[in-house]
Amino acid sequence: MMSRFMFVYHGGSTPASEDEQQKVMAAWMTWIESHGASFVEAGAPIGDNRTVSAAGVTADGGANPTPGYGLVTADSIEAATKIAKGCPIVADGGSVEVASVFGM
Numbered sequence: 001m002m003s004r005f006m007f008v009y010h011g012g013s014t015p016a017s018e019d020e021q022q023k024v025m026a027a028w029m030t031w032i033e034s035h036g037a038s039f040v041e042a043g044a045p046i047g048d049n050r051t052v053s054a055a056g057v058t059a060d061g062g063a064n065p066t067p068g069y070g071l072v073t074a075d076s077i078e079a080a081t082k083i084a085k086g087c088p089i090v091a092d093g094g095s096v097e098v099a100s101v102f103g104m
Helices: 018-034 077-085
Strands: 003-010 039-045 051-053 056-058 068-074 095-101
Touching: 003 039, 003 077, 068 077, 077 095
Parallel strands: none
Antiparallel strands: 003 068, 003 095, 039 068, 051 056
């Protein structure tokens, strides 16, 4: 049975021009499409972030703000991690956190 994994994207940069934005979006779509049915939800960019903790609310998203997410299915966390390694945000200096999603 396939398990679900959340990809939480961190870092990367904001394209400076419309041309760069189109290139970045094309890279993301190519990556997502290359994994076909693995993506349950391709996700979306995330805007303004806040981190809430016992110490209060951090207005800038905290130490590791999240610019986006995705949801995939895979046989194992190793297989999901292999998919994440090809994510365009990694090539842009960012990272992908891969986390198991449990059904409730």
